[in-house]
Amino acid sequence: MDFAFDARTEELRGELLAFMDEHVYPAEPVAEEQRAALASPWDVPPVVEELKAEARRRGLWNLFLPDAGYGAGLTNLQYAPLAEITGRSPHLAPTALNCAAPDTGNMELLSQFGSAEQKKRWLEPLLAGEIRSAFAMTEPEVASSDATNIETRIERDGDAYVVTGRKWYISGAMYPGCEIFIVMGKTDPEGADPRRQQSMILVPRDTPGLEVRRAMRVYGFEDHSHGGHAEVVFDRVRVPASHLIGEEGGGFAIAQARLGPGRIHHCMRLIGMAERAIELMCRRAVSRTAFGKPLAQQGVVQEWIADARVAVEQLRLLVLKTAWLMDTVGNRGAHTEIQAIKIATPRAVVDIIDKAVQLHGAGGVSQDFPLAELWAAARTLRLADGPDEVHQRSLARRELGRYR
Template sequence: MDFAFDARTEELRSRLLAFMDEHVYPAEEVAEEQRAGLASPWDTPRVVEDLKAEARRQGLWNLFLPDAEYGAGLTNLQYAPLAEITGRSPHLAPTALNCAAPDTGNMEVLSQFGSDAHRKQWLEPLLAGEIRSAFAMTEPDVASSDATNIETRITRDGADYVVNGRKWYISGAMNPDCAVFIVMGKTDPDGQDIRRQQSMILVPRDTPGLEVRRAMRVYGYEDHSHGGHAEVVFTDVRVPAANLIGEEGGGFAIAQARLGPGRIHHCMRLIGMAERAIELMCRRAVARTAFGKPLAQQGVVQNWIADARVTVEQLRLLVLKTA
């Protein structure tokens, strides 16, 4: 089995590693200082816009999107090691490259399944990094990992659809730049084929009846860097029928197309986080002395580092094979 990356991936890796060293890592402390002075914890530090401008200038932009018309035209296997590098600075790098969730998946949906009007109104500003978005699938009262359980209703009423339901852990919803939600719900709740009951529809944030009720925590933490996770309630939210993505009953298939690639992206970013942690662990082990010798010379510390290295190598190979 050939474990090497192809020439284009290696070239992009080299450029991205240099971008991280020259721009992203130095911006981490700046971003933290700026966050402390923001009016809202959900606002974006100014330095992020500087990073985005530099990434665009260097052609390190929309790398995630396999559609060459809109993105870099990379396969998942080519993009995976780039996602790993961005994971080394998860609060800055993905956003700097316009490769942050949930916008990545939403852009994939719009590029693959959206109408020309959808692409003009929503995809183009997302591709340009001018707005952010949210994806509303998960619900509190059902096991939403099985999307056939979803209870939100999308009901046809003349020239419109009316959305009613409650969603939570909706990524990106707290971001003040979040301009649109892709909402998954049932247009045919009694349909015989449970995988044809669901549809997806675009709901602009300022639509009456859409309420971003509160920010939610995951294991005690709020994710301020990507727009948080929120409880969102839709009460008689009325949007034009043209806002439907694809056809009625196509929502389940669209969800599978959207979520599959994103799992690879997330896993590789986590591997990047783990790699940086191992790096810091090794530096600490060499620099810190205890009981008369560096930690690096303590057998148990060497074992911990070795165990971490083996685990990360296994996981990387598994994710790349999946990609």
């Protein structure tokens, strides 16, 4: 394994770091001011569109997509340090580069499994940043971490499918520009193989019967970073049969293909979030005095900073190893490592950000620093794409299987 950055990665890193310093960090307070003046809390601040235009002008666009026909053609190993940089401003930078969830996973899904018609109608506008999308999988009435539990029905009716069900925490759904939902439901609920019961289908937002019922809050506040998280009801929503993605019964496999890259992308960005927290911790420690000496001279503060640095270096190496394996032996060959980073990274980063909050006192939970939002985002990722315990169970079973 060689984790040295190649020439293209170094070039993109330099350009992205400059973009962050010159445009993204200065735009953070501007976006907050503009958001307060918007008619709807879900409208996009004008500065975001300015960032997108500048990122595209600089060639910092669709960096996540390894398919050179649609994206930048980077490997996972090349993309990892770039995603880490965007994680330092997770509410602006990924969107500015058209590399924000859930659109990234949806674009990957459509590029791999979509028909020519679906790619033309939905993938191309997503790649251009003209529209946004949502991925509707999680349901409130069942433990959706086990996808076989999903109850939403997708029933064939002549030349159409009828979708009925209730979803929640559907990221991106509150965006006015969210025009398409990728919905997972059951086409064969009585099928013998529980992993062949599900299918995925495209449902345009303006389809009769689709209701975005309410925004779901995250730790008491509305998360604008990915177009909110909504409760969505599908009341006998009728769409053409051509909107089915892949084949009937292929939904579970498609979901797994989508979630693997999504999990590592989250972990890449989480490392950037941790680095931002460490930077804020250090700046605070050297600038604040308590009990007669700078916080930087307090032993407990030194321990927090040292432990944070050790944790980040460990996590980065594990993420890079996982990216390298995904590039060389595929997602299936990297299954153990994908689960390992999904368990370890959010857990450790939550702790690092929590220490940074503690060091900032009341300021740490205020809107004057990004730490509260960083903490909520990192804590949420212990649930997104499967909670820790599901990955621990699967990973343990894989380890134990070698001895049975």
